[in-house]
Amino acid sequence: MTKPGSSTIATKDGTEIFYKDWGAGQPIVFHHGWPLSSDDWDAQMLFFLSKGYRVIAHDRRGHGRSTQTDTGNEMDTYAADVAELAAHLDLKNAIHVGHSTGGGEVARYVAKYGAGGRVAKAVLIGAVPPIMLKTAANPGGLPIEVFDGFRSAQAANRAQFFRDVPA
Incomplete structure (x- = not known):
């Protein structure tokens, strides 16, 4: 044990x-x-x-x-x-x-x-x-702007970002 x-x-x-x-x-x-x-x-x-x-x-x-x-x-x-x-x-x-x-x-x-x-x-x-990022090899991925938005939201108000994620 x-x-x-x-x-x-x-x-x-x-x-x-x-x-x-x-x-x-x-x-x-x-x-x-x-x-x-x-x-x-x-x-x-x-x-x-x-x-x-x-x-x-x-x-x-x-x-x-x-x-x-x-x-x-x-x-x-x-x-x-x-x-x-x-x-x-x-x-x-x-x-x-x-x-x-x-x-x-x-x-x-x-x-x-x-x-x-x-x-x-x-x-x-x-x-x-x-891999989630949209690239030439992964055209179905998400644009980099989505990830940039995540980073900006976390930097601006991390607690609010955590509240918003499940929504």
Whole structure:
């Protein structure tokens, strides 16, 4: 049984990734959406903990209690961070649940690192694709102006931005 609580790991590039690790049993790893944190999964974690699962959630780099990085804020690095966390915790037969950006993170993690018995299932909830930006290679993506608007709204009034996101 793992010791209930939270901790951090340092990734290969020195980024500190905060995580919660509660309980014993088959692991369920929760991946949060942008711009949230692992705390947004607490209700689900407590539910599955009461059903005998080991529950894990992390704050993605740049979010919550993890290092606020200016590099590596893309799906390949997010997936690599999860791979390091899964190896550190020696997760086997894990169920990965991802919402929004966390769903894209799960998809990339499973595709790149899912072999070898670490992954049992993946659950994608309102998942974003690994790339959301409209480019020549991704004509169905969102224009950069959408992301610029997000950045401006956060800089102007972060609390209001968080209120407006679910709307």
